[in-house]
Amino acid sequence: MRGExxxxxxxxxxxxxxxxxxxxGLVNRxxxxxxxxxxxxxxxPGSSATPGPFQSDEDVLIADYFAxxxxxxxFVNSSSTALRRDVVASVGxxxxxxxxxxxxxxxxxxxxxxxxxxxxxxxxxxxxxxPGSAMSNSHWxxxxxxxxxxxxxxxxxxxxxxxxxxxxxxxxxVCTNHAASGxxxxxASDCRQLLRSDLVRDPYVRWRVIGLRIAxxxxxxxxxxxxxxxxxxxxxxxxxxxx
Numbered sequence: 659m660r661g662e663x664x665x666x667x668x669x670x671x672x673x674x675x676x677x678x679x680x681x682x683g684l685v686n687r688x689x690x691x692x693x694x695x696x697x698x699x700x701x702x703p704g705s706s707a708t709p710g711p712f713q714s715d716e717d718v719l720i721a722d723y724f725a726x727x728x729x730x731x732x733f734v735n736s737s738s739t740a741l742r743r744d745v746v747a748s749v750g751x752x753x754x755x756x757x758x759x760x761x762x763x764x765x766x767x768x769x770x771x772x773x774x775x776x777x778x779x780x781x782x783x784x785x786x787x788x789p790g791s792a793m794s795n796s797h798w799x800x801x802x803x804x805x806x807x808x809x810x811x812x813x814x815x816x817x818x819x820x821x822x823x824x825x826x827x828x829x830x831x832v833c834t835n836h837a838a839s840g841x842x843x844x845x846a847s848d849c850r851q852l853l854r855s856d857l858v859r860d861p862y863v864r865w866r867v868i869g870l871r872i873a874x875x876x877x878x879x880x881x882x883x884x885x886x887x888x889x890x891x892x893x894x895x896x897x898x899x900x901x
Contacts, residue, residue, distance in 0.1 A: 662743050670785045671737035677781035681740045684775045688719050692772030693765060694740045695733075697780035707783070710735065714778030722821060723769030724828040728862060731831070734774070736761040738782045741768065753804055757797065762832070763804040770812055798843040803836050805829075806857065830860035837870050842882070846874040 665681055667673060677696060684694045698710040711730040720726045726733060749767050752760050806829050816822045833852060840849040850871065852858070858867050 663740055664743070664746060665740040666736050667782075668737045671735075672783040672785070673737070674781045674783070676779070677738075680777045680779060680781050684717060684777055685740070685742065687717060688773070688775035690772065691719060691775035692741075692745050693723070693734070693768045693774045694776075695735075695774065696738045696777040696782060698735045698738045698782045698784050699780050700784050700786055702786045709780060710738075710784070712776060712778065713780070714776070716778060718776050718778065720774045720776060722824055723765070723774045724821070724824040726774070728824065728827055728831060733776070734765050735782065735784045736765075737784060739765070745771065756804055757799065759803045759805060763808055766805045766828075767808050770809075798840045798845055800840070800845060800848040802857075803832050805832055827860050827862040830858045830863045833857045834863045834866050834870060838873075841870060841874050844878045846878070850874050 663682070663685060665678060680696050681694055684691070684696075688694075697712055699707045700710060701707045710733065712733040723734075745768060749764075749771060752764050756763070809825050809829050813822060813825060816825065833855075837849040837852050837858075840846075840852075853867055853871050853874065
């Protein structure tokens with residue numbers, strides 16, 4: 659790394675013209691932030707663009723990334739982010755050889771070191787569901803997401819009660835996402851074990867856990883048919899078709 663700032667861009671995503679300018683502006687306004695991010699636009703093939711979850715008329719410094727991630731799920735996208743050289747030197751690089759969840763673990767690890775500065779303007783495009791992408795080729799594995807392992811280690815020494823609570827809720831959210839994916843991929847029995855664990859015993863995900871436990875008992879063929887219908891409905895709605 660030669661410069662003082664590293665900005666990230668996945669191979670199948672895009673930056674809009676003002677992206678780097680907005681990131682540099684964030685660094686100048688919030689020099690002590692650990693992570694910098696702009697808003698983004700989500701775009702799937704054949705669908706209209708949809709805005710990312712975070713929008714603000716002003717730049718914002720977020721003290722607790724994990725509380726924010728519960729309010730605006732996936733509000734940080736890799737192709738919208740930047741780090742200072744000293745932060746990279748402090749936290750190290752991405753965990754290698756993970757099939758999925760590398761970025762989730764990394765942003766969580768970075769966020770443990772300081773606040774997150776976010777620009778409300780959407781200056782990047784996140785392309786989803788592209789053939790050949792890492793997400794499209796990923797296979798579900800019966801192991802905890804790496805972000806959960808990282809955060810469990812941190813909780814062992816965390817003395818901030820509010821932060822501890824938010825991280826536990828975030829871990830539960832990550833685990834239920836993992837279970838939902840596993841059930842959809844036909845691994846219901848493995849997911850039922852996760853859904854009975856202490857990792858998801860958090861008020862934030864109580865009702866979602868109940869729903870996933872019910873879904874885990876549904877035959878895979880029926881569940882996949884339902885998910886296909888839901889996906890078709892979402893695509894039609896994004897295209898402006900009234901159902």
